Amino acid sequence: MKNIVVCITIIILGMFTVSFAYSITDDCVPGGFAPTEKTNVANPPQPIDDPDPITWTTRTPSPALARYWCPGTGVVRDTIWFLGGRSSSIVSLNEINAYVPAADAWVTTGLPVLLTARRAGGGGRIGNKIYVAGGRDAASTTLSTCEEFDVDTKVSTAKASMPAAYWAVASAVAGGKLYIIGNDLYTGTNYEYDPATNTWATKAPCPVGRGWSAAAGVGGKVYVFGGGGAGSTYLSDCYEYDPATNAWTLKAPMPGPRIYHSTVAVNDQDIYVVGGSTSGAIASDNLVYKYNVASNSWTTETPMPTARGWLMVNQVGSAIYASYGSNCTTPTYLSTNERGSIAPPPNNDVGVDAIIYPVGTHRVNTPMVPIARVKNYGVNAQTNFPVVCSIVGAGGVFRYTNTQTISLASGRDSLVNFNSWTPTIAEVETVKMRTNLPNDTEPTNDRKTGTVLLGDWFLNEGFNNTTFPPSGWQAVILSGTYNWQRFIAGTYPTCTPYEGAGMAGYLSFSASAGGGARLISPLINVATPTSCSLKFWMMHDPGYPGDLGPDSVRIETSTNGTTFTQVASFRRYEAVQAWTEHTVFLGTFTGNFYVAFEAYSQYGNNMYIDLVRVVGSSGIEEGSNTRIQTTALNSVRPNPVKGIAHISFNISEPTRANLRIYDASGRLVKTLVNSKLENGVYNLFWNGTDDNNRAVSEGIYFYTLETNNNNSTKKLVLTR
Helix, strand or coil: CHHHHHHHHHHHHCCCCCCCCCCCCCCCCCCCCCCCEECCCCCCCCCCCCCCCCEEEECCCCCCCCCECCCEEEEECCEEEEEEEECCCCCEEEEEEEEEHHHCEEECCCCCCCCCCCECCEEEEECCEEEEECCECCCCCECCCEEEEECCCCEEEEECCCCCCCCCCEEEEECCEEEEECCCCCCCCEEEEECCCCEEEEECCCCCCCECCEEEEECCEEEEEEEEECCCEEEEEEEEEECCCCEEEEECCCCCCCECCEEEEECCCEEEEECCECCCCCCCCCCEEEEECCCCEEEEECCCCCCCECCEEEEECCEEEEECCEECCCCEECCCEEEEECCCCCCCCEEEEEEEECCEEEECCCCECCEEEEEECCCCCEEEEEEEEEEECHHHCEEEEEEEEEEECCCCEEEEECCCECCCCCCEEEEEEEECCCCCCCHHHCEEEEEEEEECEEEEECCCCCCCCCCCCEEEEEECCCCCEEECCECCCCECCCCCCCEEEECCCCCCCCCEEEEECCCEEEEEEEEEEEEEEEEEECCCCCCCCCCEEEEEEECCCCCCEEEEEEECECCCCEEEEEEEEEEEEEEEEEEEEEEECCCCCCEEEEEEEEECCCCEEECCCCCCCCCEECCCCCCCEECCEEEEEEECCCEEEEEEEEECCCCEEEEEEEEEECCEEEEEEECCECCCCCECCCEEEEEEEECCCCEEEEEEEEEC
16 A cells, blocks of 8 residues: 555656655655656757567466566576566565466476565676676665576576666676666766676766666667656667777667666667656656667657556567566556567668778878778678778768678678778768678668768877777876866866867866876877977866966876976966967977876866867977077068978067968968967978868968067968
8 A cells, every 4th residue: 555655646746846856665656757858969869760560469477476677687598587576565576487488388486586686776698697786675775786597507696796786777788798877876887797707897987877777788789778867857868888999979869758668689780669658757658669770760669558667578589578567657566468579680681880990080191991890680691792981082082992892691790891091181081881782671771971080190189988088098196186087068167078078177176286187198109200289279267367377287298108398388267268279389209209288286277178189290399499589470481382381480588379370361271379488489380271180272371470469470372
């Protein structure tokens, strides 16, 4: 009777103010949700394709206790196993049951029990063993324990515990490992369990925290769908986690928000999202969505007969089985068992699963090897079919094309390495990869298209990947307890990344005076003597001005990665809050060197940087140490300039200096210098590109030097 009262109370309260707060002992409805959907702006909803009809039939219900929230379920030799869960008496179960689809029969007696009764945790099948982890026990204590049930021996064994106790998690198996994602605290926590070593590892968190979501593994990757987010939101987003790169990618969202739902991966290409709730208040929906991994698209499928949430869904053959579940409107705890027959995969179907390289950026005049991951989604093995890579530049001009032939067994994938190519033009190029199987019956997954930015730089980092520090970078605390971190939004001052989804920052506002940390770039190698410059964006604001010394980012270089030399410093304080690009001449290098950002805190506002680039052909080189008496901008010689302009200027006293290139219409083309400079002669090289590293046309240009006490402009003529 207490269960009924609790659920009805929550429904009534939901008419006024609904939150995630609920009793630690009564969790038949884990919090209602205000009607607020968090939409996916980075990947807008994809067109809904024609669905593959599902034929639903009712199968024999479980003769055991009605239940939901089983933390572990999986298929071993065409038998579905169910571990744990919760019954209508608000207790956690340690029961293990099995269902044999071919006989439409249940096995509920003569089986062992779990070591610990649990509900609402996570788990999955790896080989002939099923794992369960986390959840809540019969006393509603949140668990971190993990155990393994061996289907062959019918023995449960205690395994290493998770790093922390959580429930309301999503779980999936990929690459022979178990992933536990999200929790009742609505964080993006991501734990990886390796049964081979019986160890847990903390991986990159999901960018958006969540609880009551669902996950599935396909092609060695993990896909997480919907759930409840912080602030009483419910989610429709979808994220892909790649264990190989420890990185998350935002994918196309579901057709609508879901919470308390379940998922099942079918034929290693489709993921079915089944049941749950769209409103979050009660679990009473029977909707079925299908996500196709290759095309990153959704379809709305035939709904299952019984509306419910917290159910378990498994695939056996060409059917999915939706078992157990709950609807808290009564409340009702179900022993329902329904089969949905689905279309088998096509006989002949191959496609490009992913563009591995080139992606992001690549340096011109440096060889690249384009790589595609190709998969056989069909039933039949395929022999000697072509895979084509084309790279297209400005104006649709083909810069590169190459064809390779491969063979693939059913369900297998392979990396295809194309011939090496050396780009010579700085531009944004379109990368197209496709398969050309003559009798392919599913052409929608044949091709993938991406872009690559080709430029004249040795380093280009926007901190957009969720992994921090980025690959090859190091973040080292020099003093205090705070270090460089990745942020998707800033406070004190309030800001967002200059570009992309992330930025690097140091929390000066929280750190003690004198605290500091060093963010060190990957090793940079230049084969011949090269004048190198650093370009980066930094957020400045007028809070906590003090004097010129506090809260600064110091630019350093090193040739060994341990001993660093300061070459410039930028204080956080400026009169106007804005992102500002700074350009720093680093020096002339041959061989290896590193660039570092040292954050120095005096307890002022936080410091943020973004879009870090090291360039080699348009940097400034400081001249002799002879003291200069007059600030002056010198003329380009010879003029007209063919190819690269050599510009020099004199600085007579420490000043902030800006050197910019404008075209004949007065439009800003490129900022070459934006930093504080000391007394000296500076020699600069401009390679005829704009701020996006695109080659500009021939014509008349103006270069302007602006300092605290001097403004000068001169003309140059650029030819090719």
